[in-house]
Amino acid sequence: xxxxxxxxxxxxLFRRGAKSFFTIFIFTSLIFLLSSILFISNSIxxxxxxxxxxxxxITVQKLQAGRHTNIEISKIDKLLKLNGVQSAIPRIWGYYYxxxxxxxxxxxxxxxxxxxxxxxxxxIVKDVDFDELYKNNSMIVxxxxxxxxxxxxxxxxxxxxxxxxxxxxxxxxxxxxxxxALESNDIIxxxxxLVLEIFGMNKNEVTDIVLEIANPEEIPTIAKKIKNLFxxxxxxxxxxxxxxxxxxxxxxxxxxxxxxxxxAFTFFMIVYDKASGLSSEEKREIGILKALGWxxxxxxxxxxxxxxxxxxxxxxVGVMLALFFVYTLQAPLxxxxxxxxxxxxxxxxxxxxxxxxxxxxxxxxTIPIYIAAIIIPSWRVASMNADEVMR
Amino acid sequence: xxxCKNITKVFNQNKRNEQTALKNINLxxxxxxxxxxxxxxxxxxxxxxxxxxxxxxxxxxxxxxxDKRVSKMPDNFTAMFRRQNIGFIFQxxxxxxxxxxxxxxxxPTIPSNPDEIELDKRVDELLKMFDITSKKESHIKNLSxxxxxxxxxxxxxxxxxxxxxxxxxTANLDEKLSLEFIDIIxxxxxxxxxxxIATHDPLFFNLDFxxxxxxxxxxxxxxx
Amino acid sequence: xxxxxxxxxxxxxxxxxxxxxxxxxMYTTAKHHKTIKNxxxxxxxxxxxxxxxxxxxxxxxxxxxxxxLFSNGPELLEYFPSTFTYNFAKKNNPARIQTP
Numbered sequence: 001x002x003x004x005x006x007x008x009x010x011x012x013l014f015r016r017g018a019k020s021f022f023t024i025f026i027f028t029s030l031i032f033l034l035s036s037i038l039f040i041s042n043s044i045x046x047x048x049x050x051x052x053x054x055x056x057x058i059t060v061q062k063l064q065a066g067r068h069t070n071i072e073i074s075k076i077d078k079l080l081k082l083n084g085v086q087s088a089i090p091r092i093w094g095y096y097y098x099x100x101x102x103x104x105x106x107x108x109x110x111x112x113x114x115x116x117x118x119x120x121x122x123x124i125v126k127d128v129d130f131d132e133l134y135k136n137n138s139m140i141v142x143x144x145x146x147x148x149x150x151x152x153x154x155x156x157x158x159x160x161x162x163x164x165x166x167x168x169x170x171x172x173x174x175x176x177x178x179x180x181a182l183e184s185n186d187i188i189x190x191x192x193x194l195v196l197e198i199f200g201m202n203k204n205e206v207t208d209i210v211l212e213i214a215n216p217e218e219i220p221t222i223a224k225k226i227k228n229l230f231x232x233x234x235x236x237x238x239x240x241x242x243x244x245x246x247x248x249x250x251x252x253x254x255x256x257x258x259x260x261x262x263x264a265f266t267f268f269m270i271v272y273d274k275a276s277g278l279s280s281e282e283k284r285e286i287g288i289l290k291a292l293g294w295x296x297x298x299x300x301x302x303x304x305x306x307x308x309x310x311x312x313x314x315x316x317v318g319v320m321l322a323l324f325f326v327y328t329l330q331a332p333l334x335x336x337x338x339x340x341x342x343x344x345x346x347x348x349x350x351x352x353x354x355x356x357x358x359x360x361x362x363x364x365x366t367i368p369i370y371i372a373a374i375i376i377p378s379w380r381v382a383s384m385n386a387d388e389v390m391r
Numbered sequence: 392x393x394x395c396k397n398i399t400k401v402f403n404q405n406k407r408n409e410q411t412a413l414k415n416i417n418l419x420x421x422x423x424x425x426x427x428x429x430x431x432x433x434x435x436x437x438x439x440x441x442x443x444x445x446x447x448x449x450x451x452x453x454x455x456x457x458d459k460r461v462s463k464m465p466d467n468f469t470a471m472f473r474r475q476n477i478g479f480i481f482q483x484x485x486x487x488x489x490x491x492x493x494x495x496x497x498x499p500t501i502p503s504n505p506d507e508i509e510l511d512k513r514v515d516e517l518l519k520m521f522d523i524t525s526k527k528e529s530h531i532k533n534l535s536x537x538x539x540x541x542x543x544x545x546x547x548x549x550x551x552x553x554x555x556x557x558x559x560x561t562a563n564l565d566e567k568l569s570l571e572f573i574d575i576i577x578x579x580x581x582x583x584x585x586x587x588i589a590t591h592d593p594l595f596f597n598l599d600f601x602x603x604x605x606x607x608x609x610x611x612x613x614x615x
Numbered sequence: 616x617x618x619x620x621x622x623x624x625x626x627x628x629x630x631x632x633x634x635x636x637x638x639x640x641m642y643t644t645a646k647h648h649k650t651i652k653n654x655x656x657x658x659x660x661x662x663x664x665x666x667x668x669x670x671x672x673x674x675x676x677x678x679x680x681x682x683x684l685f686s687n688g689p690e691l692l693e694y695f696p697s698t699f700t701y702n703f704a705k706k707n708n709p710a711r712i713q714t715p
Contacts, residue, residue, distance in 0.1 A: 002504040004497070007620030015489040048664060050649055052658040091660060108659050117658065124655045179648035180655045182664050191661065210660060288485045289498065291446055292546070293474025295467045298502040309623065320637055327641050352645030354638060360680045377703055383466070387446040494617070 009305035024314050029254035031318025038358045039326040039336050041253040046353035048245045055378040059236045070205035085219045090206035092195045101148045107188045109195035128174045138171035144185035146175045163200035268373050283381050290386035299382040304387045307374035311367045327352050392422040392583055398452035412438040414610045425580050428589040430607035436589035442557050444477050445469040462565040474499055478547030484539050488532045495545045506526050517545040537568040557588045
């Protein structure tokens with residue numbers, strides 16, 4: 001390591017102060033923007049994948065005339081007879097459009113506020129009085145729902161409009177803990193009977209049936225069997241959901257990657273353009289160095305150190321700013337692009353998910369290209385005869 | 392020490408603006424000799440100097456310096472050769488104006504990664520010799536013409552070269568400074584270095600310590 | 616090395632150190648609420664996050680349809696094709712990706 005050469009390279013950066021500063025600034029902003037986006041999308045993906053294993057392994061739904069309809073409860077027995085199916089649970093859930101605020105609530109029914117749920121409820125619901133809940137038919141709502149209702153002057157109760165036009169008044173017992181906001185924000189949880197009444201559903205029909213499979217290896221086989229057994233069904237496996245998430249967020253970050261690539265190329269074109277028409281001052285300098293007995297690779301080494309210092313410092317600063325911006329400031333503005341502009345916006349913390357792969361990708365996408373864009377034109381000048389450059 | 396064998400140098404060969412700078416030059420300079428190349432501008436002095444310093448290569452002929460055929464060496468070797476053997480004082484000094492005197496002087500040593508303490512000692516020696524110690528950290532753009540030239544000479548001497556080449560050294564100096572430069576040359580001559588000076592300044596033609604004055608015209612040697 | 620170079624190297628190491636400290640700090644203070652969230656999902660069974668992600672107003676991805684129900688408003692039609700878990704698979708392999 002020739003520390004004189006490094007010293008020379010760094011003082012060269014300082015001699016071209018304004019230009020170096022500008023390059024570092026642009027480079028840093030580029031890295032900052034891109035890594036912020038990748039961090040956000042990583043975080044949200046991470047969030048989804050955390051809970052993926054708790055989801056039903058197979059969901060069976062019914063299609064009629066290409067649309068979803070409710071599935072007959074009688075199918076459960078047939079599903080249970082399939083080998084490998086441990087349990088089949090009917091579910092009732094759906095959306096309730098609250099016209100006044102223009103938002104959709106997701107209403108989910110559970111058997112009843114049974115003793116078996118007591119422990120789980122204590123974990124996820126804010127100070128809940130379980131017996132009270134059990135006695136009066138009441139509901140537990142997400143924080144977002146609670147907020148929207150409050151804004152519309154519903155304190156502690158809400159009137160659902162049934163399909164026949166009658167009102168159904170239900171008490172709000174409690175809200176979910178804010179730790180679950182990202183999942184629970186728009187959820188209303190209540191006993192099944194109430195959900196059936198609000199949706200006006202037939203008693204022997206349910207929204208879908210979820211299956212528990214003893215051996216995860218068998219999921220694809222069982223899914224296939226169900227499809228054969230009920231040709232009108234839509235069978236969704238756990239891995240389908242995973243792929244689906246992956247797609248949607250890859251799509252979003254992909255759009256940004258495309259934007260980034262355009263801006264990155266513009267940036268490198270500018271750098272290349274500027275460098276390939278090296279200013280006469282810089283050309284003269286290379287000529288002087290060559291005349292003084294510098295070899296081509298000495299000149300290139302100095303240029304390499306310069307480019308490396310610029311790009312590496314920009315990279316570090318950009319990533320650090322992005323970490324701070326995303327995980328400490330919670331990515332104002334940028335987060336909206338990923339979580340959308342729905343009116344039921346959850347308040348949540350992006351979970352920290354540090355992905356070395358992303359960083360490596362970013363590193364190798366930017367730094368070598370920048371260094372090449374600096375070195376190649378310098379090499380062209382340096383490989384000319386020394387006296388040519390000086391004249 | 393330096394041998395030019397049938398040197399011809401053509402610029403822009405086979406192009407419309409082809410120009411022959413040197414025609415069939417034969418010249419021998421012995422070790423320790425002080426030679427003055429004399430001639431009007433455009434007579435080919437500078438081209439000859441750059442060939443000797445291996446900054447460019449002759450179109451025809453061979454250049455042998457210190458028993459090395461520099462005209463046949465690949466680029467990287469000529470760079471090494473220049474660094475080790477030749478101190479070049481350029482007409483316009485060719486200093487990097489945004490660096491300090493010290494940084495300019497050590498430029499030729501950087502690729503060989505010198506020892507810092509020894510280097511500092513050597514630089515201080517040279518600064519003292521040329522009386523610019525107080526300007527060590529000054530930027531070149533803040534120095535006067537004479538000071539700049541002394542920095543350029545110090546830079547040419549930093550690697551202790553056997554051969555010193557000066558191209559029009561007094562062109563930008565007044566008479567007093569020119570005389571000072573001649574004193575420096577005299578000292579270098581006493582150190583038994585081979586010195587080649589290209590100039591059209593009459594001050595150099597009648598010095599007692601000059602071994603030979605060679606006159607050039609239109610790329611040819613007239614007399615020596 | 617000259618002074619500037621030394622300062623710069625120091626700066627580089629300071630930056631690297633800061634970077635390590637920042638990452639470490641965020642890593643240790645990160646709140647995941649893993650158990651609570653899993654508990655919640657087990658009861659509710661809805662996989663989506665309560666954010667709009669292209670399929671606005673649709674909560675459960677499995678409920679989105681080959682001819683979807685809602686879009687930007689429940690009154691509008693679907694426009695964004697990747698909002699489906701579209702079951703295109705052949706009969707012999709209904710799941711697109713085999714569970715490991």
